[in-house]
Amino acid sequence: MTGRPTLAVVGATGAVGAVMLQILSQHKDIWGEIRLVASPRSAGRKLAVRGEQVEVVALSEEAFDGVDIAMFDVPDEVSAQWAPIAAAKGVVVVDDSGTFRMDPGVPLVVPEVNPHAVRVRPRGIVAGPHCTTLSMIVALGALHAEFGLRELVVSSYQAVSGAGRAGVETLRAQLSLVAGTELGTSPGDLRRAVGDRTGPFPEPVALNVVPWAGEPREDGWSSEELALRDETRKILGLPRLPVAVTCVRVPVVTAHALTVHARFEDEITVDRAREILATAPGVVLYDNPLAGEFPTPADVVGTDPTWVGRVRRALDDPTALELFVCGDNLRKGAALNTAQIAELVAAEFS
């Protein structure tokens, strides 16, 4: 087929979908029709994309008629049901959910790291990684390409929008419940102030940190911790990479941060690591602590790159680096990566 491909955005009304519509309006316009799809609850709503108001249609088989590429920004179970239906109609699906990421028949793609993987898609589906993986993998991929990664130890500081609109609404509601109160003096005072308004989180997240993200898995792990390990291994092609990870939710609206201890094959120098990070596509090195310069979620929200600061050689291991990494979980962590994959696929249509 030649000409401009038709694109469907499935989940256009969600947290990721809203950012996707901005990105589609800002990036070079390579698309023919852009069709907006969501649940029947949203059918008939109008949303702006490329400066036009477009009516949302309900998800159905017919919604994929004439579509070449469909981005899926919907819950896992919706992707599980509908991505194969779209693929069976010849649509190339770019899925942002967790459903297909570890499927051996589905490539897991980060265009700055493994763009070649997009071409082999036996199920007609390409997946993008989880937002926490994506918030560090571009910087890590650049370092791995030169130094050869051997081990990772990661802690995340994850924003509430990683749990979708419900996460953001929960933090906002909790902040208004605690405003003006004197909390932080006795156990349980925050719990009492927030009551049952914990939304998708197991504990109050306003004025707190919660060492849990995702669903329970075996042996005390959370699904998001396992996702970070498994996805990093798949993207970098390192199936036995040792990864230790703890995922933590913090009261930030958008932009995930991670501390990373990365051990490489041989001794590394911080100067060379800085050069790599300063020139890697999609990475910004912002690292001058004496001048108060390091990335924080408040600085990087709404931006595209992976920001890296606090680059140090590990105190007790000359083969390891310590980094602080920060990125917008709704942009590179979700919508931007999906848009970049769709653009790679669209290039096949020209």
Ligand SMILES: NC(=O)c1ccc[n+]([C@@H]2O[C@H](COP(=O)([O-])OP(=O)(O)OC[C@H]3O[C@@H](n4cnc5c(N)ncnc54)[C@H](OP(=O)(O)O)[C@@H]3O)[C@@H](O)[C@H]2O)c1
């Ligand atoms: N938030 C992040 O940082 C992030 C990062 C990476 C990946 N993701 C993944 O991206 C996906 C979307 O996340 P989100 O944060 O944008 O969630 P969200 O804000 O809850 O939005 C969910 C979207 O899915 C639609 N939807 C729900 N049920 C549907 C159904 N039965 N049929 C059709 N559409 C349906 C919703 O439409 P209505 O408005 O009509 O209900 C809405 O557009 C999830 O798989 C998530 O894991 C999220």
